[in-house]
Amino acid sequence: MNHSIVYSNVRINESTHSLRFFMESPVHPGQFIMIWAPGIGEIPISFSSVNNPVEITVKIYGEPSKYIANLMPGEKIFYRGxxxxxxxxxxxxxxxIGAGTGIAPLMPLVDNMTSGILSAKTKNDLIFTDRIKNLYVVTDDGTLGIKGFAVDALKQMDINEFDMIYVCGPEIMMKSVYDYLLNKTDRVEFSLERPMKCGIGICDSCSINGIQVCRDGPVFSIKDLKNMDEFGRTRLSFSGKRIYL
Ligand code: FES
Incomplete structure (x- = not known):
């Protein structure tokens, strides 16, 4: 277990915080770390910036995430990865193409050659809209941008314009993007989310079609996903029970 000192903590919407801290190991876009909340638990969190001080973005949805989101500058942050x-x-x-907090892991890919489709249920859930110049905003309820889903904005674009498409968000959203792009282009990568315990390929809690998302992913190409019929359909719960999405 490593630790660092929280450098900054910025609340970016009602329930989401971005924390920065320094890490010695190099980090690459799409990777994650396991953050430990002492006495509470450990959760995987993606990087929203991979340059030191690195940035993680955490939405409060349970006790470990609540603890992490409330770490203040100067406090210790414990992690593996x-x-x-x-x-x-x-x-x-x-x-x-990002939805909800799935927007965060895509942020390290943003440069002046990047266009984005960012979607959320409602305007107040959108994050990082200020980090992309060529941006399409989509909300389920139409409170900002196009009313609908990320795939609706995608259908209005010429995908041949892009050398690579990266997707992250709720699996139902990613499945709709996958279905639309299948047989149109192979230059697509998806970042999957599954319940994780060990984070290093031992416990099988993050398994999809026998493949460990923590070790073999979380990034998979559209070609990889063709062989994973559980994608967009089922996943294991934290207790190991199969859940239909
Ligand atoms: S989290 Fe344990 S195998 Fe992936």
Missing amino acids: PYGRPFTGVTGKKLI
């Missing part, structure tokens, strides 16, 4: 297979970098034009 970074872990996982990162996104494949490209130098050309990129499109990122």
Whole structure:
């Protein structure tokens, strides 16, 4: 277990905080770390910036995330990692498609060649809209941008314009993007989320079709996903019970 000192903590919406701290190990876009809340638990969190001081973005949805989101500058933050297979970098034009807190792991990919589709249930849930110049905003309820889902904005774009498309968010959203892009392009990568315990390929809690998301992912190409029929359909709960999405 490593530790660092919290450098900053910025609340970016009602229930989401971005924390920065310094790490010695290099971090690549798409990787994650296991953050330990002493006496409470440990959860995986992706990086929203991979440059020191690195940045993680955490939404409060349980006790470990609540503890982490409330760490103040100067306090210790305990972690293992970074872990996982990162996104494949490209130098050309990129499109990122993110929904909810799934927007955060895509942020390290943003440069002046990046366009984005960022979606959320409602305007107040959107994050990082100030970090992308070429941006399409989508909300389920129409409170900002296009009313609908990320795939609705994608259908209005010429995907041949992009050298790579990166996708992260709720699996139902990613499945709709996958279904639309399948047989149109192979240059797509998805970052999957599954319940994680060990984070290093031992416990099987993050398994999808027998593949460990923590070790073999979390980033998978659209070609990889063709062989995973559980994608967009089922996942294991934290207690190991199969859940239909
Ligand atoms: S979290 Fe244990 S195998 Fe992936």
